[in-house]
Every structure is written in structure tokens, then in C-alpha cells.
Amino acid sequence: MLAYLIRRLINAVITLLVVTLVTFGIFFMVPKITGSDPALLYIGKTADAASIEGIRVKMGLNDPVLVQYGKFLQGLVAGRDYANGPDVTHCPAPCLGYSFKTEQEVTPLLLSDLPVTLSLAIGAAVLWLIMGVSTGVISALRRGSIVDRAVMTGALAGVSLPVYFTGLLSSAIFVYWLGWLPPSNYVPFLESPAEWFVQMLLPWITLAFLFAATYARLTRANMLETLGEDYIRTARAKGLGERTVIGKHALRSGLTPIVTIFGLDLGALLGGAVLTENVFNLRGLGYQALQAIRGNDLPVILGVTLIAAFFIVIANLIVDLVYGVIDPRVRLG
Amino acid sequence: MSRPFLEVKDLTVRFETDDGIVQAVTESNFSLEAGKTLGIVGESGSGKSVTSLAILGLHRTRSNAKVSGEIWLDDQELVTATNDDVRALRGGKMAMIFQDPLSAMHPYFTVGAQIVEAYRVHHPGVNKKVARERAIDMLARVGIPQPARRFNDYAHQFSGGMRQRAMIAMALVNDPKLLIADEPTTALDVTVQAQILDLIRDLQEEFGSAVIMITHDLGVVAELADDVVVMYGGKIIERGPAVDLFQRPQHPYTWGLLGSMPRLDRDVRDRLTPVKGSPPSLINLPSGCAFHPRCPYAGRNGDRSFTETPVLGGGVHAVACHLPAEERTRLFQEEVAPNL
Ligand SMILES: Nc1ncnc2c1ncn2[C@@H]1O[C@H](COP(=O)(O)OP(=O)(O)OP(=O)(O)O)[C@@H](O)[C@H]1O
Ligand code: SF4
Ligand SMILES: [Mg+2]
Numbered sequence: 001m002l003a004y005l006i007r008r009l010i011n012a013v014i015t016l017l018v019v020t021l022v023t024f025g026i027f028f029m030v031p032k033i034t035g036s037d038p039a040l041l042y043i044g045k046t047a048d049a050a051s052i053e054g055i056r057v058k059m060g061l062n063d064p065v066l067v068q069y070g071k072f073l074q075g076l077v078a079g080r081d082y083a084n085g086p087d088v089t090h091c092p093a094p095c096l097g098y099s100f101k102t103e104q105e106v107t108p109l110l111l112s113d114l115p116v117t118l119s120l121a122i123g124a125a126v127l128w129l130i131m132g133v134s135t136g137v138i139s140a141l142r143r144g145s146i147v148d149r150a151v152m153t154g155a156l157a158g159v160s161l162p163v164y165f166t167g168l169l170s171s172a173i174f175v176y177w178l179g180w181l182p183p184s185n186y187v188p189f190l191e192s193p194a195e196w197f198v199q200m201l202l203p204w205i206t207l208a209f210l211f212a213a214t215y216a217r218l219t220r221a222n223m224l225e226t227l228g229e230d231y232i233r234t235a236r237a238k239g240l241g242e243r244t245v246i247g248k249h250a251l252r253s254g255l256t257p258i259v260t261i262f263g264l265d266l267g268a269l270l271g272g273a274v275l276t277e278n279v280f281n282l283r284g285l286g287y288q289a290l291q292a293i294r295g296n297d298l299p300v301i302l303g304v305t306l307i308a309a310f311f312i313v314i315a316n317l318i319v320d321l322v323y324g325v326i327d328p329r330v331r332l333g
Numbered sequence: 334m335s336r337p338f339l340e341v342k343d344l345t346v347r348f349e350t351d352d353g354i355v356q357a358v359t360e361s362n363f364s365l366e367a368g369k370t371l372g373i374v375g376e377s378g379s380g381k382s383v384t385s386l387a388i389l390g391l392h393r394t395r396s397n398a399k400v401s402g403e404i405w406l407d408d409q410e411l412v413t414a415t416n417d418d419v420r421a422l423r424g425g426k427m428a429m430i431f432q433d434p435l436s437a438m439h440p441y442f443t444v445g446a447q448i449v450e451a452y453r454v455h456h457p458g459v460n461k462k463v464a465r466e467r468a469i470d471m472l473a474r475v476g477i478p479q480p481a482r483r484f485n486d487y488a489h490q491f492s493g494g495m496r497q498r499a500m501i502a503m504a505l506v507n508d509p510k511l512l513i514a515d516e517p518t519t520a521l522d523v524t525v526q527a528q529i530l531d532l533i534r535d536l537q538e539e540f541g542s543a544v545i546m547i548t549h550d551l552g553v554v555a556e557l558a559d560d561v562v563v564m565y566g567g568k569i570i571e572r573g574p575a576v577d578l579f580q581r582p583q584h585p586y587t588w589g590l591l592g593s594m595p596r597l598d599r600d601v602r603d604r605l606t607p608v609k610g611s612p613p614s615l616i617n618l619p620s621g622c623a624f625h626p627r628c629p630y631a632g633r634n635g636d637r638s639f640t641e642t643p644v645l646g647g648g649v650h651a652v653a654c655h656l657p658a659e660e661r662t663r664l665f666q667e668e669v670a671p672n673l
Contacts, residue, residue, distance in 0.1 A: 144396075230436040237389055237431075238451040238503070239424035252441050328487045329440060 001331050004324050012317040019309040023302050024072050028065060030298060041100045041298070058084035076306075096303035101295050106303040110285060114307075116186055117284035119196070120203055120276065121269035127208035129262060132215025133255065139216065140223035140254075141246065151216055158213020167206045167279035174202060184280045203280045207273060211265060219258060226254040256326055260319050267315025271308020336405050337364035338543055339388075339511060344402035344412075346383050346392060346567075353616040357383040359567045360402070362645070365560070367510065370537065370544040372558030372575065374551055374590065378612050380567040381547045385513045388545075389429055390419035406511065425455040428509035432516040434496040438488035445484030448472070448503045455507045471502035475532060494525035498532065505536060512537070513545045518553070530557065551590055555579055563587050566613040566623035573650030583652035583661050585628050588669045622655065630656060630664065 075095030096106035272286030292300035472480035589608035610627035
């Protein structure tokens with residue numbers, strides 16, 4: 001298990017390194033391709049040649065590529081100083097540079113968006129996991145019944161309807177028509193947990209509906225496959241009751257693949273749920289990302305990308321570790 | 334007159350599938366006395382496993398399966414018994430060993446835990462420690478070295494032979510009076526096969542269980558069985574004491590099986606001459622005698638083999654074939670036996 005753990009950890013670190021390399025590569029290459037000058041983007045087109053050169057020196061844009069990458073990494077891990085002679089700006093770790101638009105540090109900007117995204121992703125994840133897995137299991141156990149067909153029809157709708165459609169439709173119904181919920185306006189959890197909850201309800205349900213649909217189908221398929229396994233027949237042949245056969249033997253293997261998908265989906269969402277956040281006007285990472293893309297704000301785009309990649313790699317690592325715990329064949333080779 | 338320990342009467346099993354009704358077992362009749370061994374032989378798809386699963390009541394969880402007839406175990410009728418009653422017998426009074434022990438063991442639970450579980454369902458009052466000791470004791474009795482250590486291993490960490498031994502330990506943990514072994518050695522290599530068969534025989538003597546040995550290898554049957562049932566297309570076509578069946582086989586299909594039996598005194602090249610032709614479809618069974626498309630003697634009875642289903646007669650040695658008894662005896666002695 002220890003060897004497996006170390007292997008996974010090394011893997012994760014290498015992946016993260018590759019991610020920084022790629023992000024930096026984009027940061028370096030995009031201005032070259034679009035023919036824009038990062039220094040100009042920082043300071044504005046009206047600046048004179050001297051101050052542009054000053055920015056260039058300060059941002060290190062004149063250094064060789066490798067040095068620039070090294071400083072980029074250093075900034076992420078230990079923080080860095082942008083210096084032009086006596087003019088020094090310290091950017092603490094993890095330093096993601098400065099926004100072209102607002103000249104703010106990217107890291108605190110994104111950190112302030114993180115709670116919104118976390119609220120959305122984790123709440124929705126809990127919801128879809130419960131909904132998707134339970135309906136999937138019931139469907140599998142009642143295969144061919146009316147319940148099964150209803151669940152699968154709902155699931156088909158869930159996977160085929162885009163979030164902006166279901167999101168707008170549910171807003172129209174619950175907010176504007178029935179008036180059960182207030183118009184969207186995010187309230188931080190610490191300010192008022194109750195309002196936070198009410199505000200998040202529709203986004204959670206909308207996002208969860210999409211994922212629950214996939215999970216229901218996946219769970220159903222996994223369970224059906226597991227129920228046909230020889231070891232399920234063995235469990236019955238031993239004289240175990242159906243409750244143990246299903247609840248212990250079948251669920252144990254039927255739900256294992258769900259762990260993988262769940263980890264990856266949650267990891268991906270933590271980097272921002274672009275559509276849902278924008279539909280519900282939630283100022284999270286996904287919302288920020290869209291704004292940044294619209295405004296050509298390269299450092300912010302890269303910041304979001306790095307954070308998203310970071311979450312995915314970490315989620316992957318956790319999934320691998322959990323897998324090692326639940327599947328002895330993985331752990332013991 | 335009291336019933337035999339196990340008596341199967343007119344057992345019929347059908348599956349409704351998208352392609353039609355699969356007539357997997359048709360009006361099967363056989364019995365088995367306590368402590369004896371019954372061999373069920375037949376090629377792939379002849380209904381051997383379906384028969385054994387019916388005895389254990391394992392078709393009950395399949396909504397497309399229809400089981401009819403009677404199964405009497407120790408004076409208790411199982412086809413009409415409640416789910417709970419049958420479940421109480423499963424793994425207790427009757428237990429089963431499956432063909433592929435790797436897929437028949439749960440990959441996520443240790444072998445020991447699975448044996449403990451089997452023991453505790455039928456001994457609910459027993460605490461974990463006692464159950465664990467019992468499981469280790471069983472592992473030792475089936476010849477697994479270092480049983481206390483292997484207790485904590487998973488199925489994939491066992492070799493094929495050891496895995497089947499563990500499976501046998503699990504089946505015998507509750508001292509079953511009936512043990513069904515469904516091709517217990519097919520997945521193993523030859524030397525291990527012999528060891529497992531020896532083990533089953535020794536344990537049968539020790540525990541005094543009745544055994545149903547399912548196989549398509551007549552050699553196994555010759556070695557272990559007291560009585561033999563030969564199945565073809567879901568029906569029993571010959572049934573009798575092993576001695577009779579091997580010395581005076583009556584059915585042309587049985588002759589074919591005997592011809593395909595590997596023998597040491599024969600050249601490897603012509604050892605295996607499987608019965609020509611392929612097994613019948615169980616959705617559309619051939620008319621008359623289901624074996625007629627493959628039977629070299631089908632024409633000798635006029636049209637009867639093609640139109641009329643032969644019934645398995647009563648008696649100790651029964652056979653379902655239209656050929657007159659004297660004719661069969663003559664054919665076997667003059668045409669078949671010299672080539673075996
Ligand atoms: N649940 C099921 N649904 C439909 N058909 C089934 C089902 N179970 C078994 N059958 C069919 O019943 C027939 C008999 O199968 P069975 O498993 O008893 O054969 P077998 O004699 O054990 O063969 P083998 O030597 O290959 O194990 C096969 O044609 C099989 O396809
Ligand atoms: S009944 Fe006819 S076809 Fe069937 S086994 Fe006998 S001889 Fe052959
Ligand atoms: Mg079989």
C-alpha cells in the first residue's frame with residue numbers, strides 16, 4: 001500500500017508540473033500568436049516607450065524563456081518579487097501574477113470567488129450523489145418496471161437538456177411564476193446560512209439534475225452487471241438474505257466505479273461551473289473565467305486554469321487512494 | 334415407503350427470453366440416497382447447471398425463470414416452499430461448489446471473511462472469534478497450508494487449486510447433507526483436478542454428505558459416482574447405476590460420450606472423438622427424439638425417432654430411445670464396444 005501511495009503521489013506531482021508547463025507555455029505563446037505585447041496590456045496603449053520598457057524589465061519579459069518559467073514556478077511555490085531597480089512589488093505565494101484589467105493580484109481575486117464555487121459544487125455533488133445512486137439502484141433492482149422506465153426517461157431528459165435551459169426554466173417557474181424562491185443574489189454562508197441555502201437551492205438542483213441523470217444510468221448499469229456476477233450467485237447459495245446480498249455484496253462492487261467518476265466530476269466542478277454560475281449570476285470561478293475570457297485578461301484565465309487543473313489532479317489522487325482502500329486487487333497488485 | 338434423501342420429480346425449468354422460451358430442463362426425474370454420489374453428465378448447454386440451481390432454489394431471483402415439478406430433500410418439498418424456507422437450507426443442509434472459483438468469490442472480501450459469513454448465517458448465535466476458528470479449521474481440513482495466514486488473503490492471491498479448496502471449505506463449513514459440485518475441476522489444470530477430486534471424495538467420507546457431481550467428463554463420473562444421469566437437450570436420456578452405465582450403456586448418445594472419453598491406453602491423436610454435430614437449440618428442440626439429427630441409428634425405427642419423443646422408462650437402468658432393448662444390446666456389443 002505504501003509503495004502504491006508513493007507512486008500515486010509522485011504521479012500527481014509530475015502531472016502538476018506538466019500542468020504548470022502547459023499553462024506557462026500558453027501565457028508565453030498567446031501574445032506572440034495574437035501579436036499583442038503583454039507589457040502594453042499591463043500598462044495601456046497610451047504609455048510611452050520608456051515606461052513600457054520599465055514594465056518589461058519589472059515583469060521579467062526580457063528574460064530567457066526558461067528563466068521566466070523558473071520565476072513563474074518560484075512565484076507559485078514561494079512567491080516572487082517583481083523589480084525594476086528600486087521599484088519592487090512583492091507577490092506572495094501562490095503568485096498568479098496581476099490582472100491586465102484591474103491590476104489586482106490574481107490569487108486573492110480568485111480566492112474570493114472560491115467560496116461561491118465550493119458552495120455550488122459541493123452542495124450539488126451531495127445532492128446528485130444521493131439522487132443518482134439511489135434511483136439507479138432502485139432502477140436496477142426493479143428492472144423493467146414502471147419505476148425503472150420513469151427513472152430512465154427522467155435520466156435521459158437530464159443528460160440531454162443543457163444547464164442553461166433547465167436553469168432558466170426552473171428560475172422562470174420557481175422564482176417568477178410561483179414566487180417560491182427569491183431572484184438569485186448570492187449570500188455568503190457566514191453572513192446568513194439560511195439565505196445562503198435558499199439562494200443555492202435552484203443552482204444546486206439544476207446542476208445536480210444534470211449529473212444525477214448520468215449517475216442514475218451509470219449506477220443502474222453497474223448494478224445490473226454486478227447482479228449477474230458469479231459471486232452474487234455464491235452469496236445467495238450461502239443462504240444470505242437478499243438484503244445482505246444486495247446491500248453488502250452487490251453495492252460494494254456496483255458502486256466502486258462511481259467513486260472514480262464522482263471524484264473526477266467534483267474535481268472538475270471545483271474549478272468553476274461556468275454555465276451554472278453564469279445562468280444564476282453566481283460570482284464564482286466559472287463566472288470569473290468567462291469575464292476574463294471576454295476581457296482578454298490572460299493572467300486571470302491562466303489562474304483559473306491552474307486552479308481547475310490543481311483540483312482535478314488532487315481529486316485524481318484522492319480517487320486513486322480511495323480505490324486502493326476499497327479494491328484489494330489494486331492495493332495488493 | 335419412505336422417500337429417498339433427494340428426489341427430483343418432473344422437474345421442468347423454462348426461461349422466457351427475447352428470442353423465445355428456453356426449455357432448459359424438461360421433466361427430469363432422479364433421486365439420490367444419503368451419503369451417495371450422483372454424477373450428472375452431458376455436453377455444454379444440456380441443462381446440468383440449471384438443474385442444480387433449481388435444487389438450490391436459485392432461479393427464484395430470476396423473474397424470467399419458471400420452475401415446476403417437485404424437489405424433495407429430506408422429506409421437505411422445495412419447489413413450493415417459501416423463499417425463507419429455501420434460504421434457510423441453502424448453504425446449510427445443501428451447499429454448492431462452482432466451476433470458476435475466482436469469479437465465484439467476492440473480490441473485495443477476504444476468503445476468510447466469506448467463509449465466516451457463510452458460517453454465521455446458519456449459526457447466528459456464534460461470535461466472530463469462534464466463527465473465525467471454524468473457518469481456519471475448515472481451511473486446514475481442505476489442505477490449505479498456513480490457514481491462519483491465508484484467512485486474510487483475497488481470492489486473487491490464491492492459486493487456482495487453492496481457491497477451489499477454499500470454495501470447498503466455504504461450502505462444507507455448515508456440514509451440508511447435500512453437496513452439489515458443478516464442474517469443480519474444469520477451470521483447473523490436470524494434476525490439480527485429480528487432487529481436488531480426491532479431496533471431495535475424502536471429505537464426502539468424512540462428512541457423510543450426498544454429492545451431485547456435475548461434469549462433462551465421464552472419467553470423473555467413473556471414478557466417483559454411484560449413480561449416473563446423462564442429459565441431452567434438457568432431458569435425461571439415460572439413468573442408472575454407474576457400473577451398469579459403463580458396462581452396458583444403452584443410449585446412442587451415451588455411446589458417443591464414452592467414445593470421447595480420454596483413455597490412457599489410447600494414442601493421444603484419436604483419444605477425443607466428440608459426438609459429431611452440435612447441441613440442439615433449447616428454444617426449438619428437434620421433433621421426436623432430440624438426438625435424432627446426430628444419431629447414426631435414427632432411421633432404424635421407421636419415422637418414430639423423428640416424430641415421437643421417446644420416454645425414459647422406469648426401472649433401475651432407464652433409457653429414452655425407441656430402439657428395442659435387444660437391438661441396443663446387440664448394437665453396443667457388436668458395433669460400439671469394439672471401437673471404444
Ligand atoms: N437465466 C437464463 N436465461 C435464459 N437461458 C438460460 C438461463 N440460464 C441458463 N439458460 C440456458 O439454459 C441452457 C442450459 O444451461 P446450463 O447452464 O444448465 O448448461 P450446462 O449443462 O450446465 O452446460 P455447461 O457444461 O456449459 O455448464 C443453456 O442453453 C442456457 O443458455
Ligand atoms: S430414439 Fe432414435 S434417434 Fe433417438 S437415440 Fe434412439 S435411435 Fe437415436
Ligand atoms: Mg454448467
